[in-house]
Amino acid sequence: MNVNIFGKIILYVCVPAVFFATGCKVVSNMSEGEAEQEVFQLVNEYRISIQLNRLTWDEAIARECRAHSENMADGNTDVGHEGYRARFDNICAAIPNAVFFGENVAHISSHPEPAQYALDLWLANATHRANIEGNFGLTGVGVAKSESGEFYITQIFIRIE
DSSP: OOHHHHHHHIIIIIHHHHHHHTTOOOOOOOOHHHHHHHHHHHHHHHHHHTTOOOOEEOHHHHHHHHHHHHHHHTTSSOSSOTTHHHHHHHHHHHSTTEEEEEEEEEEEOSOSOHHHHHHHHHHTSHHHHHHHTSSOOEEEEEEEEOTTSOEEEEEEEEEEO
């Protein structure tokens, strides 16, 4: 057998098999703040691509998102929408003309592009897609990373009148 062909077999067959068999995690070096801004940008790019308005960033909303993501990352709450009513009430206290609320959450582990992957997951789900495509004007994103490097992402959408 040609040594060059044998080397290619090792490279293309054995190395990937060892990589996946050993459970290597793909960890993103993206910071929490970078992930927040990337989710915000990607969602707006998607909305513009389907002729919807650009969402405006609101820091009061982002604070609620960050708190929820931190609670999920710390294991204080399950990944999901537990406590959404309190988050909406807190946002209404800061934005009195808020009338409608939508929330997307994601738990991303072992992915090099967590923001893009979160968007892809949300767009594949009818409820999350409806939030992204909804009649909203304000948004905020909060990201928390666990000690193991997993991303917990919350995005809240607000309609004001």
